[in-house]
Amino acid sequence: MKSLTLEFFLARLYTDETVLRHFLENPQEHATQAGLDDADIAALIYIDRVGLRMAAMSYARKREQHRRPRRLIYQMLSNWLKTLLKQSS
Numbered sequence: 001m002k003s004l005t006l007e008f009f010l011a012r013l014y015t016d017e018t019v020l021r022h023f024l025e026n027p028q029e030h031a032t033q034a035g036l037d038d039a040d041i042a043a044l045i046y047i048d049r050v051g052l053r054m055a056a057m058s059y060a061r062k063r064e065q066h067r068r069p070r071r072l073i074y075q076m077l078s079n080w081l082k083t084l085l086k087q088s089s
Contacts, residue, residue, distance in 0.1 A: 006036060
């Protein structure tokens with residue numbers, strides 16, 4: 001259970017800019033509120049902040065790349081339907 005709590009907390013840091021910003025302002029308080037144990041909190045206090053930000057930015061870029069193809073497919077289908085509707089009129 002302990003590791004799941006830590007993994008969930010790290011996932012939130014990587015994916016939520018507000019949570020990351022609040023954590024960086026006061027890591028101990030934020031980690032305590034998340035229900036992490038003393039060992040995890042101690043490790044997080046000394047986390048590589050630059051690396052944490054870089055990882056969060058990298059994940060954000062990857063999420064954006066996964067969204068793009070869906071938008072293109074939606075646009076293609078939308079254009080195709082518009083063409084069909086015009087032809088049937």
